[in-house]
Amino acid sequence: MGDPFVLRPATLADSAFLLALRNDPDTVANSLVRRPASPEEHTTWLARAFADSDTHLYILEHQGTSLGMGRLVMCHEDAELSLAVMPQYRGTGWGKFIIVALRAEASRLGARTLSAVALGTNVNSLRAFLSCGFHIDDRTVRLACDLFA
Ligand SMILES: CC(C)(COP(=O)(O)OP(=O)(O)OC[C@H]1O[C@@H](n2cnc3c(N)ncnc32)[C@H](O)[C@@H]1OP(=O)(O)O)[C@@H](O)C(=O)NCCC(=O)NCCS
Numbered sequence: 001m002g003d004p005f006v007l008r009p010a011t012l013a014d015s016a017f018l019l020a021l022r023n024d025p026d027t028v029a030n031s032l033v034r035r036p037a038s039p040e041e042h043t044t045w046l047a048r049a050f051a052d053s054d055t056h057l058y059i060l061e062h063q064g065t066s067l068g069m070g071r072l073v074m075c076h077e078d079a080e081l082s083l084a085v086m087p088q089y090r091g092t093g094w095g096k097f098i099i100v101a102l103r104a105e106a107s108r109l110g111a112r113t114l115s116a117v118a119l120g121t122n123v124n125s126l127r128a129f130l131s132c133g134f135h136i137d138d139r140t141v142r143l144a145c146d147l148f149a
Helices: 012-022 025-029 039-051 094-108 123-131
Strands: 005-009 055-062 065-075 078-085 113-115
Touching: 005 094, 012 025, 012 039, 012 055, 012 065, 039 055, 055 094, 065 094, 078 094, 094 113, 094 123
Parallel strands: 078 113
Antiparallel strands: 005 055, 055 065, 065 078
16 A cells, blocks of 8 residues: 655646635735635735746645645745645645655756745744755845735
C-alpha cells in the first residue's frame, strides 16, 4: 500500500477549496494583504497562476479530502514557497510535510535557493520553516506599502 497522502498539482476543480483556505481568518490575518479575497479576485488570481509557467500550485490530499495547499513561484534559480493548511488539520505536522515536499520539488524544478515570507508574529509558520532547515535571513528587510487603503 502506498503513502495515502499526496501532494498533487492543483486544478480548476480546486478553486472553491483554495478560496475557502485563502479566506480562513487565520490565513487572512497572517497574509501580507490582511483582507479576504472576493470570488472575482480569486478567479482572476487563479487564472493568472495557471497561466504563469513559473507558478506551481499543489494540493495536499488524503483519500479525496483536501487538507492544505502549497505554492512555489520560480524566479530564475530562486523559488519562493507559501502554504496554508485547513484550520482543522493544523498543528499535526502537515505544514512541515508540505514544506519538506516542496523543498524537494523546488530543487527538481531547478531552484538553487528557496525562501518564504512570514509575518514575525506568525509563530506556527516560523516554527514550521525553522524545523525544516530554513533560517531567518537577517541580511534582508522586506518593505511594503498598502495600495488599497
Ligand atoms: C502556518 C501553517 C501552514 C503551519 O501548518 P501546520 O500544519 O499547522 O504546522 P505543523 O503542524 O507542521 O507545525 C508547525 C510548528 O508549529 C507548531 N504548531 C502549529 N500549530 C500548532 C498548534 N495549533 N498548537 C501548537 N503548536 C502548533 C508545531 O508544533 C510545529 O512546531 P515544532 O516543529 O517546533 O514542533 C498553518 O498554521 C496555517 O495554515 N496557518 C494559516 C496560513 C499561514 O499562516 N500560512 C503561512 C504563511 S507564511
